Amino acid sequence: MEGNNLRKAGLKVTLPRVKILEILEHSGNRHLSAEDIYRKLVNTREDIGLATVYRVLTQFEAAGLVTRHHFAEGMAVFELSAGAHHDHILCLDCGRVEEFVDTGIEERQTAVADRFGFAISDHALVIYGHCRKANCPHRGAATND
Amino acid sequence: MEGNNLRKAGLKVTLPRVKILEILEHSGNRHLSAEDIYRKLVNTREDIGLATVYRVLTQFEAAGLVTRHHFAEGMAVFELSAGAHHDHILCLDCGRVEEFVDTGIEERQTAVADRFGFAISDHALVIYGHCRKANCPHRGAATND
DNA sequence: CTTAATGCAAACCGTTTGCATAGAT
DNA sequence: ATCTATGCAAACGGTTTGCATTAAG
Numbered sequence: 001m002e003g004n005n006l007r008k009a010g011l012k013v014t015l016p017r018v019k020i021l022e023i024l025e026h027s028g029n030r031h032l033s034a035e036d037i038y039r040k041l042v043n044t045r046e047d048i049g050l051a052t053v054y055r056v057l058t059q060f061e062a063a064g065l066v067t068r069h070h071f072a073e074g075m076a077v078f079e080l081s082a083g084a085h086h087d088h089i090l091c092l093d094c095g096r097v098e099e100f101v102d103t104g105i106e107e108r109q110t111a112v113a114d115r116f117g118f119a120i121s122d123h124a125l126v127i128y129g130h131c132r133k134a135n136c137p138h139r140g141a142a143t144n145d
Numbered sequence: 146m147e148g149n150n151l152r153k154a155g156l157k158v159t160l161p162r163v164k165i166l167e168i169l170e171h172s173g174n175r176h177l178s179a180e181d182i183y184r185k186l187v188n189t190r191e192d193i194g195l196a197t198v199y200r201v202l203t204q205f206e207a208a209g210l211v212t213r214h215h216f217a218e219g220m221a222v223f224e225l226s227a228g229a230h231h232d233h234i235l236c237l238d239c240g241r242v243e244e245f246v247d248t249g250i251e252e253r254q255t256a257v258a259d260r261f262g263f264a265i266s267d268h269a270l271v272i273y274g275h276c277r278k279a280n281c282p283h284r285g286a287a288t289n290d
Numbered sequence: 291c292t293t294a295a296t297g298c299a300a301a302c303c304g305t306t307t308g309c310a311t312a313g314a315t
Numbered sequence: 316a317t318c319t320a321t322g323c324a325a326a327c328g329g330t331t332t333g334c335a336t337t338a339a340g
Contacts, residue, residue, distance in 0.1 A: 012314060049322045073215050089261055098261050104253045109272055116234055116243050118274035125270045127254055129263035157339060194297045
């Protein structure tokens with residue numbers, strides 16, 4: 001069933017690619033690191049190497065299937081390309097990540113770029129904060145699947 | 146002369162710390178990587194190790210003297226803390242980095258955080274683009290000093 | 291004189307790559 | 316049958332750390 005998505009992306013249908021795509025689609029967490037994905041594969045007793053996870057994710061990125069982010073310094077996280085652009089706000093306590101779009105922010109970025117004579121190619125906006133303890137439903141989410 | 150800044154920050158006045166602070170203050174580029182600083186030290190025939198550069202920069206960060214950014218994945222750049230918060234726009238062609246403040250963007254970020262029930266702790270906004278070739282005065286700036 | 295800072299080299303960690311083998315078309 | 320994808324282990328690049336030495340107070 002994932003095979004079609006892969007074929008559409010011009011990628012051969014192989015077990016690692018199918019499994020990794022499944023994890024990206026059906027994991028509760030939309031933002032996974034290569035290690036996260038590798039661990040889930042190990043849990044499922046799939047015999048797939050970490051190097052393959054990186055290779056597949058890089059191919060998926062090139063094919064436009066996933067987007068790579070650098071929320072935490074020194075480690076990339078990957079999310080299925082959701083079509084529309086969005087920015088992120090994340091909780092420093094529990095790792096929860098929410099996505100948002102604010103057209104006002106987008107517009108003002110364009111204005112800033114114009115002011116400096118830049119043609120915008122891309123941007124990265126991450127807001128770091130703390131969600132209120134009481135209603136922080138994702139506490140420890142990083143280890144869930 | 147840099148000694149006072151160091152003493153005020155509660156740091157012992159040592160040659161590596163003075164030299165690195167001087168580079169941060171007097172280099173044309175406000176945004177330097179550890180390697181950039183190390184190379185400048187080598188050019189000046191200062192016998193300071195790369196590990197010391199990293200240690201000193203980390204101390205400076207802890208003391209609030211510098212801020213660490215992650216514009217390019219996989220490498221940190223450091224800038225003297227300029228007091229006021231600002232965001233960055235950078236040229237993918239020549240590496241030029243400009244700083245800006247947009248109160249509208251700041252306000253909207255707060256609104257977004259409120260909407261999700263987050264208390265903002267920090268944020269990182271980097272706009273990536275291309276400055277117009279004709280007036281891109283910083284071409285190759287990365288190798289200047 | 292005492293304690294912290296430095297230089298060097300080795301360790302680290304996330305990521306990439308070379309190469310021989312397994313697998314998709 | 317062909318040619319790409321995989322697994323493994325080794326390499327990589329930026330950064331950190333252990334330890335003996337040097338220098339600041």
